[in-house]
Amino acid sequence: MYRYDEFDQTFVDQRVEQFRSQTSRRLSGELTEEEFKPIRLMNGLYLQLHGYMLRVAIPYGTLNALQMRTLADISETYDKGYGHFTTRQNIQYNWPKLEDTPDILADLASVEMHAIQTSGNCIRNVTADHWAGVAADELADPRPVAELIRQWSSLHPEFSFLPRKFKVAVTGAPADRAAVKFHDIGLRMHLNDAGERGWEVIVGGGQGRTPMVGVTVREFLPEEELLGYLEAIMRVYNLFGRRDNKYKARIKILIHETGAEEFSRLVEEEYARAPRPSVEVERKELDRISAYFAPPQYETLSALQPDLEGRKLENPEFARWVRTNVGAHRVTGYGIVNISLKPAGGIPGDATAEQMRTVADLAERFSHSEIRVSHHQNLVLPDVKLSDLHEIWTVLSADGMGEANIGLLGDIIACPGLDYCALATARSIPIAQSISRQFSDPSRLEDIGPLRVNISGCINACGHHHVGHIGILGLEKKGKEFYQVTLGGHSGTDASIGGVLGKGFSEDEIAGAIETIVDTYLGIRGDSESFLECIRRVGTPPFKEALYAPA
Amino acid sequence: MDHGHVLTANRLSDGIVVFLTATSAWSEQIDEAVLAREPLAAAALEKRGVEFEETNLVTGAYLIEAERQGAAITPTRVRERIRACGPTVAYLGVHTPPCHAQATAVAA
Amino acid sequence: MPLLERNGQISDDLWIAVGDDEDLPAQGDTIVSYGRLPLDAPGRLGISLSNDLDVGGLDLQVDGLSLIVLNFPSFADGRAYSQARALRQDLDYSGELRATGHLLPDQLGFMVEVGFDSFDLQTDRFPVERWTEALEAVTLTYHRHLSRTGQSPIIAARHAG
Numbered sequence A: 001m002y003r004y005d006e007f008d009q010t011f012v013d014q015r016v017e018q019f020r021s022q023t024s025r026r027l028s029g030e031l032t033e034e035e036f037k038p039i040r041l042m043n044g045l046y047l048q049l050h051g052y053m054l055r056v057a058i059p060y061g062t063l064n065a066l067q068m069r070t071l072a073d074i075s076e077t078y079d080k081g082y083g084h085f086t087t088r089q090n091i092q093y094n095w096p097k098l099e100d101t102p103d104i105l106a107d108l109a110s111v112e113m114h115a116i117q118t119s120g121n122c123i124r125n126v127t128a129d130h131w132a133g134v135a136a137d138e139l140a141d142p143r144p145v146a147e148l149i150r151q152w153s154s155l156h157p158e159f160s161f162l163p164r165k166f167k168v169a170v171t172g173a174p175a176d177r178a179a180v181k182f183h184d185i186g187l188r189m190h191l192n193d194a195g196e197r198g199w200e201v202i203v204g205g206g207q208g209r210t211p212m213v214g215v216t217v218r219e220f221l222p223e224e225e226l227l228g229y230l231e232a233i234m235r236v237y238n239l240f241g242r243r244d245n246k247y248k249a250r251i252k253i254l255i256h257e258t259g260a261e262e263f264s265r266l267v268e269e270e271y272a273r274a275p276r277p278s279v280e281v282e283r284k285e286l287d288r289i290s291a292y293f294a295p296p297q298y299e300t301l302s303a304l305q306p307d308l309e310g311r312k313l314e315n316p317e318f319a320r321w322v323r324t325n326v327g328a329h330r331v332t333g334y335g336i337v338n339i340s341l342k343p344a345g346g347i348p349g350d351a352t353a354e355q356m357r358t359v360a361d362l363a364e365r366f367s368h369s370e371i372r373v374s375h376h377q378n379l380v381l382p383d384v385k386l387s388d389l390h391e392i393w394t395v396l397s398a399d400g401m402g403e404a405n406i407g408l409l410g411d412i413i414a415c416p417g418l419d420y421c422a423l424a425t426a427r428s429i430p431i432a433q434s435i436s437r438q439f440s441d442p443s444r445l446e447d448i449g450p451l452r453v454n455i456s457g458c459i460n461a462c463g464h465h466h467v468g469h470i471g472i473l474g475l476e477k478k479g480k481e482f483y484q485v486t487l488g489g490h491s492g493t494d495a496s497i498g499g500v501l502g503k504g505f506s507e508d509e510i511a512g513a514i515e516t517i518v519d520t521y522l523g524i525r526g527d528s529e530s531f532l533e534c535i536r537r538v539g540t541p542p543f544k545e546a547l548y549a550p551a
Numbered sequence B: 001m002d003h004g005h006v007l008t009a010n011r012l013s014d015g016i017v018v019f020l021t022a023t024s025a026w027s028e029q030i031d032e033a034v035l036a037r038e039p040l041a042a043a044a045l046e047k048r049g050v051e052f053e054e055t056n057l058v059t060g061a062y063l064i065e066a067e068r069q070g071a072a073i074t075p076t077r078v079r080e081r082i083r084a085c086g087p088t089v090a091y092l093g094v095h096t097p098p099c100h101a102q103a104t105a106v107a108a
Numbered sequence C: 001m002p003l004l005e006r007n008g009q010i011s012d013d014l015w016i017a018v019g020d021d022e023d024l025p026a027q028g029d030t031i032v033s034y035g036r037l038p039l040d041a042p043g044r045l046g047i048s049l050s051n052d053l054d055v056g057g058l059d060l061q062v063d064g065l066s067l068i069v070l071n072f073p074s075f076a077d078g079r080a081y082s083q084a085r086a087l088r089q090d091l092d093y094s095g096e097l098r099a100t101g102h103l104l105p106d107q108l109g110f111m112v113e114v115g116f117d118s119f120d121l122q123t124d125r126f127p128v129e130r131w132t133e134a135l136e137a138v139t140l141t142y143h144r145h146l147s148r149t150g151q152s153p154i155i156a157a158r159h160a161g
């Protein structure tokens, strides 16, 4: 993975010192809150419901064992001993002090991490396929380009005061695991007829109060032209994006209001006019970065793993975990271990310092020291020998991370909701807890099959409810929380936005309503028809009938 | 039962939620807050909040609606109840604050 | 009003801003709004551009201009950064580029990088050192080709030789 050179390190160190001076000026009263707010936000520090919250960037969801240990140490030294992994592959601390934050940032900088641009109206931390570099179906590792974008967008002088926040996601695989159609810019690598690599550039996707699937503005952009083209898009947005209404300020609204064709024309015009970064330099820079992502030395292993098969026969629980949590690696004899941070009744995405250290140890021993964070709020050990799976599973299980539910109903995405978030209209964590408790039997989960339940505590949709196969949105009416259910959302290649079913449910009713939806599906599903396929075939009527028809 | 307004803010240095008391101190306990029962008193509290912000002891001061029953003060809105008591979920390593039982009892 | 230059010097602003319905003075360097062009000025001529103009698409003759003033109605409104870049790169403007409006010290670095030369501070809200320090706080940048110094310092250093 990428390592800072002296320039990257100095850049981040200077930023820490700058924030240290800014913080002391705030504490002494020289800076007012109004003046300080944009500064702290540019450094990832929010004021949330209970106090400050620090969001640390994990660029494209990749980190090493040492970095994970530092995250654990920070949670103990400056916080309450845990952290929350988010749907944007970041980690959040819920209880840092303002006066400690410069020290936290310095600790992060010492392991080549930062919190720059995890907030504010700028280009946010870039996200990527969490299986990047190891997925069996991948054309090329998208992380060198993600790192290029990280550096290019860091304190970009022209694009740090945009109309609104701006999110970029990249994938190098045909199966979209990075939700590229739901980002301000989504980049999907593919090959042209000559077999050269390039990007499909998708713009204007997003969730929030106006969910939209992004539109393709360029089918095939040669690799080296990427940054020049991104600048053209950003420039059109910076100049023409709406600034009069923050709910209409995202690029998706600009595209919607000007029309996709006109928007593309403006971008192409800008692109033709502006000088570009030298293609030669971009190539060199991309090559320099790519070298850091060279695959590790894999051993030549047999596809036949009699020992593993034996373990699976002996232990059906282990066998189930291998089925649900281990993904196909591109190298024979290796697997991708997906660690569930979704124990039944737990808080999705939360991990204690001890659990972080356990994962760091496992990464060191079994996965070339590398760890990923997925936008499903889980962790990944990307490079594991199949023969090590049993030991890994044993260690994870002993530490509350052995749940066999990846991609299944228990693997719920939930934002912090009203338990932590100042913008929330309702709680989301307790809803996730009651559903995961209700559906805690692993064999039942496996029988139900792939099913994504996503929960947001308000219309901002950080819990991605619009793209949940079942989406749950928490709202408030007359001082009471209630929950609206949507069906049929999906964030993959065949993306769709879920449709609202009908009137909402109370906190006590919601797990029962999910039960009814699942039972209805089980009653009508065809042979090996997944939940999503079933909804797409029959639509919502049978589910509405089951939920709302008078008994 | 008294109904009125309480002034809340976040302490600048550590962000912790605090409430203004009758002696013009900031307390982490909402039960120690001064409850303004009249609109005029509430307006005066709000003005105190602006003054305190200028001294950079707290930030983001605002009024919340609340009720006092005996010694206990409970905000009217769910959001403010959770803000006053802490998360309603037992977060890892830390148990739910005792006032949570009371907060959800009112919610139910 | 103090005027800060990108080298950290503070100077007096000798330019005369002329309102849209005012006559030009008999002498001196004047700033008018873009709408009054073309114009015969007594001394050097500067213009002020509102931040909703698409500078790159304007048919603006920059040759006779000695000063262009760009506006930041709020520190959060970043349109003038893109305007500055367009003036420098698309229109090859090489005269003085000045920022005015709601400026904060921590933004000066960005402004210098996109090509601003001077800053109309309009406020004594911050001590002067705050502004001059801010010009030096972050010396490294990744961006590729915006400022007159040409290449990104980081990328250039990495691939030197």
Ligand code: SF4
Binding pocket: A415, A416, A417, A418, A421, A422, A423, A424, A425, A456, A457, A458, A459, A460, A461, A462, A463
């Ligand atoms: S969806 Fe709403 S409640 Fe949830 S984290 Fe985002 S802003 Fe907060």
